[in-house]
Amino acid sequence: MAATRWEIRARTRAALDAFERLVRGLGTALLALIVTVTAAVTALACLVGVGLILVPFVVRLLRVVADQERERLSRTGPELLGHQPAPVRLRAITADRAVRRELRWAALHGTLGLLAGLLALALPLNVLRDGSFALWWRLVPPEGATPSFGYPVVHDQAGASLVSLLGVVWLALVVFGLPALARLQEAPGRRLLAPDPGADLVLRVAELTATRAAALDAHAAELRRIERALHDGTQNRIVAVSVLLGAARRAVARDPAGAEDLLERAQGAAEEALADLRAVVRTILPPVLTDRSLTDAVRSLAATCPVPVEVDADVPGRCAASVEATAYFVVAEALTNVAKHSGAERATVRLRRDRDRLLLSVTDDGHGGAGEGTGSGLLGIRRRAEAHDGSVDLSSPPGGPTRLEVSLPCGS
Known part of the structure; x- marks a missing residue:
């Protein structure tokens, strides 16, 4: 019903x-x-x-x-x-x-x-x-x-x-x-x-020049994101571990019970730093994508999304690692948008391989109105896709539904 x-x-x-x-x-x-x-x-x-x-x-x-x-x-x-x-x-x-x-x-x-x-x-x-x-x-x-x-x-x-x-x-x-x-x-x-086919070469050179610049911008933005994540999260926790260990070392002789408490806090801070570091590594290249497949990686994203997500995937074989990483990023960013901005009750992710193209779509039944100028990360999706000579098609009329379709070359 x-x-x-x-x-x-x-x-x-x-x-x-x-x-x-x-x-x-x-x-x-x-x-x-x-x-x-x-x-x-x-x-x-x-x-x-x-x-x-x-x-x-x-x-x-x-x-x-x-x-x-x-x-x-x-x-x-x-x-x-x-x-x-x-x-x-x-x-x-x-x-x-x-x-x-x-x-x-x-x-x-x-x-x-x-x-x-x-x-x-x-x-x-x-x-x-x-x-x-x-x-x-x-x-x-x-x-x-x-x-x-x-x-x-x-x-x-x-x-x-x-x-x-x-x-x-x-x-x-x-x-x-x-x-x-x-x-x-x-x-x-x-x-x-x-x-016109006769003008395609000139337009293609201009398009490749633009996508190369966009790829460099996306790469620089990704490096800045990783640097901020390490600086604001992991580095601060490691500094806390160092401070706590120093305090525990000074307290060993005069207050063994207090030193034990400081060491316990240092161990907790170290575990939090490791968790932050693992989270940063997963955003670079998730282990499930390397160890298993793109389908499994997308299913793991769907399982952690607050909105119920149906995954319909049929991708025989493996694509290039960079293509799978881009597809993973697209799905992750799209589902984040669905959870934060769409007001949707359900979403669907579809993955298909059509000869030398990897086709993916993310659809939700939210209120629509998504656009690249709304700060929703869609511009980053387009830049990553175009860096692989891919294409992005977004349909999000007011009132919904929103449908994001991405096509990436993945070899024959």
Whole structure:
């Protein structure tokens, strides 16, 4: 029963998330339609030579709108990198494959994407109109007492009840159809606005330069964290042990009973220092990860999480130690966020190996709203993943659910 309620909540939130994506897509679709019409008018004007001076302006406008769509799509899926500034010379414009692909996207998104956005607005209105039809159909003129699609005219309460049942059909379309409609609206952008293969090398060099810098920053931050943990915890306890041992040595002759108490306290401080040291070592590379497997290490994290966590793992064989350590860090940081910030009642960790990729996801049913700028450690997760040439996809709409997906290369 609890699982059914959780599934209903998840589907409802997915539908709300899809509705938001479709409405945002409706905005870029209107811009794409304007660009498409402008480009068509400019092309016609070029036949008489007048439109040639407008071509660079239209191309720059197209690039701005396409970059808006890239930014929108990157929030809910793999990042779409932008292109270099739009060309200004006519010969360069006609030879640029990216411009042609963006024109095709503008034409598709300005028509099909616009229709998808309008349909997303119409479906909830139909739910409200037809679902409440039985309450108000007598209050309108007889010719106006029709379902949302305008036919047939209803003359009795039985017909009005059937129209209200139609509202349930619209509601099912909203819950189950909006996510598919959002993916359909986004498909042309994900296919046509991705970097052109010819420009991939330049973008790849820039991306690797950025991820190398991020990896160095993450490494420096990790060293600082270890240094603070050793300085503030272990070192202070070892100093306490030294002080207590010195006091016990001086007290042996004059107060043997007091010396015994000091030695007992020193032993306790030494044990605490060892516990702190083991904790620091486990954060560097947990022994269970070395001795057993990534699956066992993740299960140990789930067992210590205050929120109930289901682990669904299918990772045959072993990956590189650095990849497994990164995956372990991602799960540990994500579950810490779930426990501290999400307000979730349950969470799920999934691990899969798909040929040469290690895929992991952490999902919770909390209140959502997670982001890299909220101080939740998500920026550190992205930096660690990108240092391995991996990718991070976060979906956390207000109201939840939150889903963190990470893909890491792990060899074939």
